[in-house]
Structure formats: structure tokens, C-alpha cells
Amino acid sequence: xxxxxxxxxxxxxxxxxxxxxxxxxxxxxxxxxxxxxxxxxxxxxxxxxxxxxxxxxxxxxxxxxxxxxxxxxxxxxxxxxxxxxxxxxxxxxxxxxxxxxxxxxxxxxx
Amino acid sequence: xxxxxxxxxxxxxxxxxxxxxxxxxxxxxxxxxxxxxxxxxxxxxxxxxxxxxxxxxxxxxxxxxxxxxxxxxxxxxxxxxxxxxxxxxxxxxxxxxxxxxxxxxxxxxxxxxxx
Numbered sequence: 001x002x003x004x005x006x007x008x009x010x011x012x013x014x015x016x017x018x019x020x021x022x023x024x025x026x027x028x029x030x031x032x033x034x035x036x037x038x039x040x041x042x043x044x045x046x047x048x049x050x051x052x053x054x055x056x057x058x059x060x061x062x063x064x065x066x067x068x069x070x071x072x073x074x075x076x077x078x079x080x081x082x083x084x085x086x087x088x089x090x091x092x093x094x095x096x097x098x099x100x101x102x103x104x105x106x107x108x109x110x
Numbered sequence: 111x112x113x114x115x116x117x118x119x120x121x122x123x124x125x126x127x128x129x130x131x132x133x134x135x136x137x138x139x140x141x142x143x144x145x146x147x148x149x150x151x152x153x154x155x156x157x158x159x160x161x162x163x164x165x166x167x168x169x170x171x172x173x174x175x176x177x178x179x180x181x182x183x184x185x186x187x188x189x190x191x192x193x194x195x196x197x198x199x200x201x202x203x204x205x206x207x208x209x210x211x212x213x214x215x216x217x218x219x220x221x222x223x224x225x
């Protein structure tokens with residue numbers, strides 16, 4: 001199964017953009033790229049997902065490399081509430097096992 | 111609308127005991143998945159159920175079992191508890207079993223401590 005690699009931690013200043021990278025060099029053609037985040041003392045929550053094209057929603061943007069071997073989650077203006085562990089996950093419909101790695105712990109400084 | 115609910119919130123058991131954790135999915139969601147999250151790690155997939163049938167099983171021993179009821183709620187059972195079973199147990203619901211275009215909604219979890 002394809003795996004993802006993320007930095008253990010990142011820091012950002014409040015109201016500045018944050019770019020969270022994810023490498024998935026062994027991604028297959030049917031793998032979707034999902035991002036979830038887990039705020040302290042809560043269950044994970046969906047952020048965004050995509051297959052080939054860049055995606056935008058109210059929470060974030062997802063930039064996918066042309067070869068799909070990496071992607072970047074973009075928070076346009078970080079707030080203190082965005083401090084969380086961010087997980088980059090590959091999914092496919094023939095496998096119901098959503099494999100979370102260790103994720104990236106984002107710290108937002110006021 | 112109510113989100114995914116789990117009970118109990120916290121639980122303390124001793125080694126060798128049995129535990130049952132409960133999950134109620136979001137109304138209209140027919141798929142329930144269970145995850146174990148050990149402190150400092152990401153969640154690990156245990157089971158997925160859809161329409162009362164098991165659709166997926168992670169790499170967990172047979173001491174772990176689950177079932178889904180006609181109202182789509184679910185129970186996770188763990189027998190012969192070990193110290194290593196201490197973790198946050200998360201339940202996630204979704205409309206369908208596929209993961210690709212189907213957002214999973216997680217509950218707050220049940221914190222199990224085994225002494």
C-alpha cells in the first residue's frame with residue numbers, strides 16, 4: 001500500500017498562510033488524497049480531498065503536484081483554532097482501511 | 111443535527127476484563143468504522159461495518175469484535191484486556207462504505223484505561 005510522509009511538526013504565525021507538505025511517491029492512479037485534522041481532545045475532522053486537480057473549500061486549498069507524488073495543504077490565514085495534528089491519507093474505494101500516519105503537528109503563534 | 115456520539119466517555123478496566131464501547135452514527139449514515147488511537151500516534155483502523163455487514167478489518171487480534179445493529183448503531187467489544195489496549199477508541203460514520211468521495215465524521219472517542 002502507498003504511504004505518505006509528513007514533517008513531524010511545523011510552526012506558523014497567526015494570520016499568515018501555512019503550507020503543509022505531504023510526499024506520496026508510491027501513489028497509484030486510483031488513490032485519492034485526503035486531509036484530516038485532529039484538534040486537541042477531539043476526533044479527527046475532514047479538511048479536504050482531491051484526485052488530480054487542485055481543490056478549494058471554505059477551510060483550505062489542496063495543491064496536487066502534476067505527477068501526484070506530493071501535495072500541499074494550504075491554510076490561507078492561520079488562526080489559533082487551526083492548531084492541530086494534520087494527517088495526509090491516501091484512500092481508494094477497494095480498501096476501507098483509512099491509514100493515518102503520525103501527521104504534522106501545527107503550532108500557531110499569536 | 112447531532113454528530114457521532116460515543117459512550118462511555120471514559121472507562122477504566124483491569125487486565126483480563128471485557129469491555130463494550132458504543133457508537134451512534136449521524137442520522138442517515140449507514141457505515142460505521144472503529145479506530146484505536148494510542149497516545150502520540152495516529153488512529154489505526156480496526157473495523158468497518160455497512161448495512162450490518164463487516165466490510166473491512168484491520169490488523170487486530172480476535173479479542174476485538176464488533177457488530178452493527180438495524181438502527182446502524184455499533185458496538186466494539188474487546189475481550190481479555192491487556193495493558194496495551196489502553197487508548198482512545200474512535201468511531202466514524204459515513205453515508206457509504208467507500209472512502210474516496212465520502213467524508214467520514216468522527217465522534218469524540220472513548221478513553222479506555224486498562225490497569
